[in-house]
Amino acid sequence: MTRSITVRGVTIGEGTPKICVPMVGRTLTEILEEANRLKTIDLDVVEWRADFFEHVDDREKVIDALYQIRTVLKETPLIFTFRSAKEGGEKEISPEYYLQLNKAIIETGQADIIDIELFSDESLVKSLVEWAHANNIFVIISNHDFEKTPSKEEIIARLKKAQELGGDLPKIAVMPQSQADVLTLLDATNIMYTQYANRPIITISMGSRGVISRLAGGAFGSALTFGSAGRESAPGQIAVSELRRVLKLLKN
Numbered sequence: 285m286t287r288s289i290t291v292r293g294v295t296i297g298e299g300t301p302k303i304c305v306p307m308v309g310r311t312l313t314e315i316l317e318e319a320n321r322l323k324t325i326d327l328d329v330v331e332w333r334a335d336f337f338e339h340v341d342d343r344e345k346v347i348d349a350l351y352q353i354r355t356v357l358k359e360t361p362l363i364f365t366f367r368s369a370k371e372g373g374e375k376e377i378s379p380e381y382y383l384q385l386n387k388a389i390i391e392t393g394q395a396d397i398i399d400i401e402l403f404s405d406e407s408l409v410k411s412l413v414e415w416a417h418a419n420n421i422f423v424i425i426s427n428h429d430f431e432k433t434p435s436k437e438e439i440i441a442r443l444k445k446a447q448e449l450g451g452d453l454p455k456i457a458v459m460p461q462s463q464a465d466v467l468t469l470l471d472a473t474n475i476m477y478t479q480y481a482n483r484p485i486i487t488i489s490m491g492s493r494g495v496i497s498r499l500a501g502g503a504f505g506s507a508l509t510f511g512s513a514g515r516e517s518a519p520g521q522i523a524v525s526e527l528r529r530v531l532k533l534l535k536n
C-alpha cells in the first residue's frame with residue numbers, strides 16, 4: 285500500500301508534511317511577481333489560486349498565465365485551483381466552464397496537480413479525474429466549510445468519498461467554532477489516516493483556533509500544510525519560515 289505521491293521530486297505523504305504556498309495575485313504582473321518571490325522561499329509546493337485572477341473567465345488568458353508561471357517556477361510542483369465562491373473562493377463560474385477550464389489546464393501539462401471540489405457534480409469529478417490521470421496529472425479532491433466543523437463521521441465520510449472517486453489527495457478544510465472542533469478535525473484525520481486511507485490526505489482546521497492543525501496536523505496524518513508568504517488565501521495561514529521551523533521541531 286503506497287501512501288505517498290512524488291511530484292517533481294517532492295514526496296507528499298512521507299516524512300515531514302510538505303509546505304504549500306498559494307499565489308493570490310489579481311493581475312498577471314502581480315502573479316508573476318509573486319511567482320518570482322516564491323522562488324526565494326523555502327517551500328515545497330505552490331498553489332495557483334486562479335479564482336483570484338482577473339481574467340479567469342478567459343480560458344486562453346488563464347492558459348497563457350499558467351505557461352508564464354511555469355517558466356518562472358521551473359521545477360517547483362504546482363497545484364492549479366479554481367476555488368468556487370461557495371467553498372470560500374473569489375468567484376463563481378458555471379459547471380460547464382469549470383469542467384472546460386480544468387480540462388484545458390490538464391492538457392497543457394504545466395500544472396502537476398489540479399484541485400477539484402468534491403461537491404461538484406459527480407460525473408464532472410469522475411471525468412476530470414480520468415482526464416487528469418490519462419495525462420499524468422494528480423488530483424486533489426477537496427471540500428471546504430468556512431462556517432463550521434462537521435461531525436467526525438461526516439469529515440471521514442467526505443475524505444473516504446474523495447478517495448473512492450479517485451482523488452490522489454483527499455482534502456478537507458473546516459472552520460472550528462470551539463477548540464473541541466479542532467480536536468474533531470484532528471481525530472477524524474487520525475482515524476482516516478490509520479484506518480481507511482491508502483493515499484496521503486490533507487486536513488485543515490482554519491482560523492486562529494485551528495492554527496495548531498497547520499503546525500501539528502502531520503502528527504495525525506495530514507501530509508501537506510498551507511502557509512503564506514505575504515497575503516493569505518484562507519484564515520489562519522502562518523508565515524512559511526515559522527511553519528518550517530515548527531515542522532522541523534515537531535519531526536512528524
Ligand SMILES: O=C1C[C@@](O)(C(=O)O)C[C@@H](O)[C@@H]1O
Nearest residue numbers: 306365457488490510517518
Ligand atoms: O483548500 C485550500 C486550503 C486553504 O483553504 C487553507 O485553509 O489553507 C487554502 C486554499 O488556498 C487551498 O486551496
